[in-house]
Amino acid sequence: MSRWALVACFLIAGCGGAAEPEPAPEPEPEPSAGTIDRLDPSFDRLVPAGAVIEHLAEGFGFTEGPAWVDEGDGFLLFSDIPGNRIVKWEPDGTVGDFLAPVYEGEHEAGRLVGSNGITVDPEGDIVFTEHFNGRISRMSADGTRSVVVDSYEGGRLNSPNDLDYHSNGALYFTDPPYGLPSPEDRAQDVNGIYRLSPDGELARLAELPGPNGIAFSPDESRLYVADSSTRQWFVYPLAEDGTLGEGELLLDASASEESGSADGLKVDELGNLWATGPGGVWVIRPDGLHLGTIKPTExxxxxxxxxxxxRTLYMTARTGLYRIRVNVAGDQ
Structure with a gap:
């Protein structure tokens, strides 16, 4: 062996066997952007023990009405209400405007003029509530914007809030006054739950003090509605003709000392509700048992x-967007 080879051998780590490299340190797990309250053992089958709440985006005025769109790799739309825009979030983290402005008229700064609930109709078009305009609108793939519904019995709707499509194409939605400058500005004398049939006939099915989030059970035999003003969730039997039977109280959160109210909700494939409420997302069994709460930092x-x-639950929360992976798939 030449002396240069000998020197190189010792520089590398000595002849006769190189030292084992130190193993790379394990990456630090991402801290969870919130906490999870587990109230019933069955909750662990829905939300795994190691589940992490992720904070995906921030800097918005007030986020609402998320909806997943199956186009390409998929993307999420949600409302920034005071920002007067519908935001598009993509899985690579890209954030941009999908529609801005939503309300095109003059308005005071900070007024809640933007969209609220968003969904995808049976044809794949984006349908969203314009709660300051008192209407529901559609955005087609070619960018055409049209009105779906804006009046009932000759008067404009109050402030359509959230919405859900039945598999037969009927659109159910809630109409509280939350997007108006004052509740006294409402045009309808009640805060209703409505059904727009596929042929365009609008019917008021029920009323609540403050109807908000709305979703069907997996078999579409029941309709769930959140009431923000009372911090309660109600369930209605759904008849074959699309009308509602008498509503029953599912769960009352009015005694909670945490901030927030009964707001938007979705249902999983097992029939559980994932409903925003005081402090976070309440996971509620179909019989009304509160199983646990997912609590992002907002x-x-x-x-x-x-x-x-x-199997990913996206959450719009105040100024941010969050998500968590779970063990059950969403029904819608």
Missing amino acids: VPANVAWGDADR
Whole structure:
């Protein structure tokens, strides 16, 4: 062996066997952007023990109405209400405007003029509530914007809030006064729950003090509605003709000392509700048992199932967007 080879051998770590390299340190796990309250043992089958709440985006005025769109790799739309825009979030973290402005008229700064609930109709078009305009609108793939519904019995709607499609194409939605400057500005004398049939006939089915989030059970035999003004959730039997039977109280959260109210909600494939409420997202069994609460660092106002397997719960919460992976798929 030449002396240069000998020197190189010792520089590398000595002849006759190189020292084992130190193993790379394990990456630090991402800290969870919130906490999870587990109230019933069955909750662990829905939300795994190691589940992490992720903070995806921030800097918005007030986020609401998320909806997952299955186009390409998929993307999430949600409302920034005081920002007067619908925001598009993509899985690579890209954030941009999908529609801005939503309300095109003059308005005071900070007024809640933007969209609220968003969904995808049976044809794949984006349908959203314009609660300051008192209407529900559609955005087609070619960018055409049209009115779906804006009046009932000759008077404009109050402030359509959230919405859900039945599999037969009927659109159910809530109409409280929350997007108006004052409740006294409402045009309808009640805060209703409505059904718009596929042929365009609008019917008021029920009323509540403050109807908000709305979703069907997996078999569409029941309709769930949140009431923000009372911090309660109600369930209605759904008749074959699309009308509602008498509503029953499912769960009352009015005694909670945490901030937030009964707001947007979705249902999983097993029939459990994932409903924004005081402090976070309440997971509620179909019989009304509160199983647990997912608590991002900001109080959420609405949720949506997303990703290809529908096992990711996206949460719009005050100024941010959050998500958590779970063990059950969303029904819608």
